[in-house]
Amino acid sequence: MSLHDMEEGMEYLCQRCGNCCRWPGEVPVSDAEIARIAEFLGMEQDDFIARYTDVRLNRSGLTLVSRPNHECIFLDGIDCRINPVKPVQCAGFPNQWNFPGWRQTCEAIAVPRREGGIVES
Ligand code: SF4
Numbered sequence: 029m030s031l032h033d034m035e036e037g038m039e040y041l042c043q044r045c046g047n048c049c050r051w052p053g054e055v056p057v058s059d060a061e062i063a064r065i066a067e068f069l070g071m072e073q074d075d076f077i078a079r080y081t082d083v084r085l086n087r088s089g090l091t092l093v094s095r096p097n098h099e100c101i102f103l104d105g106i107d108c109r110i111n112p113v114k115p116v117q118c119a120g121f122p123n124q125w126n127f128p129g130w131r132q133t134c135e136a137i138a139v140p141r142r143e144g145g146i147v148e149s
Pocket residue numbers: 048049055092100101102103104107108109110111114115118
């Protein structure tokens with residue numbers, strides 16, 4: 029995980045545009061995340077895995093299913109259906125990880141970094 033294009037002393041507040049949920053790419057989920065999301069949805073873990081996950085391209089684990097247009101299976105308009113239990117990759121963007129050029133597609137706004145830590149999306 030690395031950080032790019034961050035202004036000194038600033039952090040970024042998510043504006044819930046949903047763009048990061050529409051980008052092509054994987055959303056890896058750990059065993060603990062699978063357990064949490066399945067419980068949140070009231071599903072058995074095996075059913076959740078069968079319905080909502082695929083094997084990652086590098087076969088190192090599981091990722092959430094993407095729709096044919098590349099958006100995440102849990103995106104509902106601009107809302108995340110599993111927001112309270114979304115994977116760490118989702119919660120950590122863009123303050124804990126991002127990529128070169130992320131600010132061209134992410135609508136998060138820069139605010140002075142607060143005492144006590146970095147905000148999650
Ligand atoms: S789990 Fe939620 S926050 Fe993460 S990509 Fe899917 S819709 Fe977006």
